[in-house]
Amino acid sequence: xxxxxxxxxxxxxxxxxxxxxxxxxxxxxxxxxxxxxxxxxxxxxxxxxxxxxxxxxxxxxxxxxxxxxxxxxxxxxxxxxxxxxxxxxxxxxxxxxxxxxxxxxxxxxxxxxxxxxxxxxxxxxxxxxxxxxxxxxxxxxxxxxxxxxxxxxxxxxxxxxxxxxxxxxxxxxxxxxxxxxxxxxxxxxxxxxxxxxxxxxxxxxxxxxxxxxxxxxxxxxxxxxxxxxxxxxxxxxxxxxxxxxxxxxxxxxxxxxxxxxxxxxxxxxxxxxxxxxxxxxxxxxxxxxxxxxxxxxxxxxxxxxxxxxxxxxxxxxxxxxxxxxxxxxxxxxxxxxxxxxxxxxxxxxxxxxxxxxxxxxxxxxxxxxxxxxxxxxxxxxxxxxxxxxxxxxxxxxxxxxxxxxxxxxxxxxxxxxxx
Amino acid sequence: xxxxxxxxxxxxxxxxxxxxxxxxxxxxxxxxxxxxxxxxxxxxxxxxxxxxxxxxxxxxxxxxxxxxxxxxxxxxxxxxxxxxxxxxxxxxxxxxxxxxxxxxxxxxxxxxxxxxxxxxxxxxxxxxxxxxxxxxxxxxxxxxxxxxxxxxxxxxxxxxxxxxxxxxxxxxxxxxxxxxxxxxxxxxxxxxxxxxxxxxxxxxxxxxxxxxxxxxxxxxxxxxxxxxxxxxxxxxxxxxxxxxxxxxxxxxxxxxxxxxxxxxxxxxxxxxxxxxxxxxxxxxxxxxxxxxxxxxxxxxxxxxxxxxxxxxxxxxxxxxxxxxxxxxxxxxxxxxxxxxxxxxxxxxxxxxxxxxxxxxxxxxxxxxxxxxxxxxxxxxxxxxxxxxxxxxxxxxxxxxxxxxxxxxxxxxxxxxxxx
Numbered sequence: 100x101x102x103x104x105x106x107x108x109x110x111x112x113x114x115x116x117x118x119x120x121x122x123x124x125x126x127x128x129x130x131x132x133x134x135x136x137x138x139x140x141x142x143x144x145x146x147x148x149x150x151x152x153x154x155x156x157x158x159x160x161x162x163x164x165x166x167x168x169x170x171x172x173x174x175x176x177x178x179x180x181x182x183x184x185x186x187x188x189x190x191x192x193x194x195x196x197x198x199x200x201x202x203x204x205x206x207x208x209x210x211x212x213x214x215x216x217x218x219x220x221x222x223x224x225x226x227x228x229x230x231x232x233x234x235x236x237x238x239x240x241x242x243x244x245x246x247x248x249x250x251x252x253x254x255x256x257x258x259x260x261x262x263x264x265x266x267x268x269x270x271x272x273x274x275x276x277x278x279x280x281x282x283x284x285x286x287x288x289x290x291x292x293x294x295x296x297x298x299x300x301x302x303x304x305x306x307x308x309x310x311x312x313x314x315x316x317x318x319x320x321x322x323x324x325x326x327x328x329x330x331x332x333x334x335x336x337x338x339x340x341x342x343x344x345x346x347x348x349x350x351x352x353x354x355x356x357x358x359x360x361x362x363x364x365x366x367x368x369x370x371x372x373x374x375x376x377x378x379x380x381x382x383x384x385x386x387x388x389x390x391x392x393x394x395x396x397x398x399x400x401x402x403x404x405x406x407x408x409x410x411x412x413x414x415x416x417x418x419x420x421x422x423x424x425x426x427x428x429x430x431x432x433x434x435x436x437x438x439x440x441x442x443x444x445x446x447x448x449x450x451x452x453x454x455x456x457x458x459x460x461x462x463x464x465x466x467x468x469x470x471x472x473x474x475x476x477x478x479x480x481x482x483x484x485x486x487x488x489x490x491x492x493x494x495x496x497x498x499x500x501x502x503x504x505x506x507x508x509x510x511x512x513x514x515x516x517x518x
Numbered sequence: 519x520x521x522x523x524x525x526x527x528x529x530x531x532x533x534x535x536x537x538x539x540x541x542x543x544x545x546x547x548x549x550x551x552x553x554x555x556x557x558x559x560x561x562x563x564x565x566x567x568x569x570x571x572x573x574x575x576x577x578x579x580x581x582x583x584x585x586x587x588x589x590x591x592x593x594x595x596x597x598x599x600x601x602x603x604x605x606x607x608x609x610x611x612x613x614x615x616x617x618x619x620x621x622x623x624x625x626x627x628x629x630x631x632x633x634x635x636x637x638x639x640x641x642x643x644x645x646x647x648x649x650x651x652x653x654x655x656x657x658x659x660x661x662x663x664x665x666x667x668x669x670x671x672x673x674x675x676x677x678x679x680x681x682x683x684x685x686x687x688x689x690x691x692x693x694x695x696x697x698x699x700x701x702x703x704x705x706x707x708x709x710x711x712x713x714x715x716x717x718x719x720x721x722x723x724x725x726x727x728x729x730x731x732x733x734x735x736x737x738x739x740x741x742x743x744x745x746x747x748x749x750x751x752x753x754x755x756x757x758x759x760x761x762x763x764x765x766x767x768x769x770x771x772x773x774x775x776x777x778x779x780x781x782x783x784x785x786x787x788x789x790x791x792x793x794x795x796x797x798x799x800x801x802x803x804x805x806x807x808x809x810x811x812x813x814x815x816x817x818x819x820x821x822x823x824x825x826x827x828x829x830x831x832x833x834x835x836x837x838x839x840x841x842x843x844x845x846x847x848x849x850x851x852x853x854x855x856x857x858x859x860x861x862x863x864x865x866x867x868x869x870x871x872x873x874x875x876x877x878x879x880x881x882x883x884x885x886x887x888x889x890x891x892x893x894x895x896x897x898x899x900x901x902x903x904x905x906x907x908x909x910x911x912x913x914x915x916x917x918x919x920x921x922x923x924x925x926x927x928x929x930x931x932x933x934x935x936x937x
Contacts, residue, residue, distance in 0.1 A: 113694045137920050143697040171687055173694035180714060218640075260916055268534075268590055268819035271920060275532045275592030279599050284815060288843040302917060372794070374812075392814035396703060400687035403823055406916060486916035497679055497905035498721060501690060
């Protein structure tokens with residue numbers, strides 16, 4: 100019998116280090132040529148499996164694969180595509196098994212967040228149900244840091260570092276300008292459902308009174324008057340105020356600040372973010388000159404300032420996924436287990452996918468200060484090691500050298516399939 | 519007679535490397551203790567001189583001054599405060615001379631853009647007119663890159679590098695996502711009057727077809743239909759489109775895209791940037807899913823990824839300013855003279871302040887492609903060396919260690935003065 104082949108796919112929003120996990124998967128699989136034959140990657144994630152668009156990673160040099168470790172975003176393409184339940188769309192699960200069977204794929208590695216882990220779990224089940232032996236292992240990834248059981252999710256540490264550094268730098272800027280110009284600076288960061296990323300901005304603070312003066316978390320109902328009073332107090336005390344606001348900041352009734360009903364010139368709902376909404380509030384009520392920034396994709400793509408800890412963990416979960424698969428552990432996901440805060444010590448363990456799937460980890464209330472505008476010592480203790488260390492990519496002519504893979508597809512063996 | 523003292527001030531919008539110029543000024547002045555006594559810095563720029571708020575930089579250790587080289591923004595505070603003409607406000611110029619006389623200040627170093635060089639020039643003249651011997655030397659600085667005679671303005675190279683890197687990184691992100699999600703990414707960058715910073719995004723492109731697919735310059739009148747056609751063409755060809763837009767992008771009649779009449783929920787003019795305006799246009803006409811980012815202060819404060827060339831030049835103009843002053847050259851500004859593109863070679867020369875003051879350097883039309891949406895080989899040749907090299911700050915616990923000075927004020931000798 101031919102050696103079994105492996106399939107790897109990237110799913111959901113990409114990160115600065117998801118390719119480091121890909122690197123871990125592929126390098127580890129290549130190191131086990133006795134057990135694993137070809138390593139395919141899905142073109143644009145699971146969609147590539149459904150369409151039988153399989154990238155032959157064997158066409159890539161060892162050097163190109165190694166360079167994935169320092170290349171941000173999804174080198175094989177990712178997708179936002181959630182498979183429905185068995186009942187609703189058994190056809191897609193069966194198609195996956197058909198494709199896997201046609202290409203002798205017996206190892207399935209799915210690199211994503213909660214939804215993806217749910218998919219990986221279902222694929223493991225359908226393989227068993229259809230009598231096709233498949234080992235499915237999840238690889239955790241998400242800047243949202245909301246997977247359970249793991250100390251952190253690869254991707255988060257680098258966003259956290261970017262946000263903390265950007266906050267510290269922009270704060271120095273507004274501090275320089277505040278006497279005669281800008282007094283309030285607002286930075287909008289990601290985090291639709293949880294304030295993990297906004298919390299990371301708190302690391303910028305070295306001594307009390309430092310920026311950020313106000314963090315707006317999705318977890319804390321926004322109160323316009325309390326917020327404005329806090330801004331005024333900061334400006335009175337320090338001469339300026341730095342606000343970091345989560346895109347998910349919301350009123351007590353659940354309305355997002357970003358959806359507060361603005362209209363553009365054409366009368367359409369204003370599509371802008373929460374930062375300009377906050378800025379308008381500050382201007383109107385306090386009259387301060389302001390600046391605002393929205394980091395958006397810049398924060399999760401910023402491989403140039405990735406956390407070395409995050410890169411190492413991203414690689415480690417990729418490597419562990421292959422090792423678990425080879426050890427015959429089906430339907431599990433590697434997780435990071437914290438052994439110690441200072442110095443940070445961690446190991447890798449495995450949890451069953453059915454425990455992970457669709458469980459969202461919330462930020463503990465104990466991480467947010469009593470007044471709701473900053474982080475606590477406990478949060479700092481948790482966050483600090485995750486941003487530690489720099490892992491610079493190589494540069495040429497002043498720009499980072501990110502790898503581009505050939506991404507050659509293997510010949511299809513099956514009829515086309517409509518996704 | 520006591521040795522003459524020196525006064526240094528930072529002016530206007532700060533940069534990632536203006537403190538490197540301060541470092542150059544102070545270290546060089548300290549190396550000439552035989553000629554220069556104390557080195558004062560204006561607290562919040564020229565306002566500090568008017569208010570007699572003089573920081574005694576002698577209180578700072580050699581190590582703290584050296585750390586200015588890797589610390590962004592204005593360590594002594596900057597200001598947006600333009601002195602009026604002699605005729606309109608002779609009182610302020612005379613006050614400056616009073617303060618300088620009271621503190622035996624005979625060297626005046628003013629670190630800023632065009633307006634500041636004009637001020638430095640006027641101060642030199644009023645000193646002569648009032649019989650107070652003063653040597654005034656400008657130190658160039660501006661992310662806008664719009665000072666004449668100099669190859670580039672310290673501060674610009676680092677913004678250019680940040681923008682080029684961010685564009686390259688975000689482009690990889692949207693390329694990964696475009697099959698099933700975001701197809702258009704829009705990055706708004708600084709540059710109210712000229713497209714120098716937007717042009718730098720063009721460096722992200724390695725091969726034709728790469729991002730950025732569209733650059734919107736203030737120099738090219740915005741044409742909605744042509745723009746949308748270009749976006750569609752990019753999405754059809756590559757699957758996605760990256761747009762970099764200058765905050766100064768405008769219609770043929772001079773209306774800024776950012777001021778296109780949006781209203782917020784309260785009926786006030788929409789204060790948002792041009793990126794969301796462009797995004798709304800794309801959504802409405804083409805229906806593509808989009809993301810947008812506004813870098814704002816992040817781009818000019820990003821010392822973590824400063825251009826080594828820029829840092830070196832910023833230091834060099836600070837150093838040269840002191841050397842020119844000691845050589846008795848009054849009312850001049852050091853400029854960077856390019857000797858060669860590849861490898862980049864440059865020297866420092868001096869130009870008279872009266873030639874610099876209020877002259878704005880425009881970006882040549884030859885730097886913009888015929889279709890107005892990208893940069894030419896000439897622009898690339900000009901820009902490439904300015905972003906070359908990395909000059910990382912030191913880190914502790916994952917965050918850059920930027921210095922905070924004591925900024926102790928010397929005792930006042932004069933009556934208060936209303937600014």
